Amino acid sequence: MTESVSPRLREMRWWDIDPVLELEKELFPEDAWSRGMFWSELAHARGAEATRRYLVAEAADEEMSESGVRVIGYAGLATTGDQADIQTIAVARDHWGTGLGSTLLTELLGAASEFECAEVMLECRVDNVRAQKLYERFGFAPIGFRRGYYQPGNVDALVMRLTTDPDSSSAAGAPSVQGTEIHD
Template identity: 45%
Template sequence: MTWELRRATPADVDAIMLLETSIFVNDAWSTAMMARDVADPSCYYLVAFPPDEPQRIVAYAGLLAPRGAIEGDIQTIAVHPESRGHGLGRTLVQTLVAEARKRGAREVFLEVRADNPAAHGLYRSLGFEDVGVRKGYYQPDNVDAIVMRLEIPAPAAKLAEDRP
């Protein structure tokens, strides 16, 4: 399977919300919350779609990382069930981390449902570490959130200096 990624726009919010409400049935964000974040310059939201169907959003992910802040937060990520298991979630997270680095972040946080071992395993495989638990964070299901952190190393490459 192949997909293309692009930055989300306000025109994508309805398609994002179709996924949001079907995947996060009991704790979906409101349309107003999603629209606010998609339009916020401190946020960076991506959508994924099949190359030949740009209107069919199969995944989205969002980052809150104001330019110059040392921390970023992956706000949300969702992949349609039919598109799971092919590396799309991994690609979305890696792209958000790269954007956080460009914006100056040195660490990225996220929360994952304690009852979602697949997502937890994905984040661990990408280098995120468990740093805490938020009891009953996901409501109304009363499911704990595992708080995870990824330290972003400073870029290793430096500009070549003028040589004599």
């Protein structure tokens, strides 16, 4: 864990794909996203018909000669109608425990609110207890499993949902957790 850091959050752009892929492969070696997956997601994140929101977190890095910053986290959200799906949240290991994961999740929930989504879904590896605890702090509740979801490791996914209060005007929505069954 590093000292408290004030990262700069900004919209993910195509030139961020290489540093994001490095972090992706380091954190999720068995089921890392491909370059094409990120390109596809970013294609839906621009313009009037945007259905995605992707962010990167940058911090100063004195060892980097060109830009002086490095990507220390990223996150993405996809929407369809009134439902949002958190696609990914990742934080560099040396920034775990700094609150960056919470910051990224807060930004995604704000985007879900801007897209007028009534609920936010996500899948989380069943062995990623650290992430599950983060989501639970934000009001997400487990609603089911997807067997063998993460490949090639054949790891199950815990499906979680946050239902926002339609009368709430807060950016993240006031969680009104309601348990339901998942329908695949």
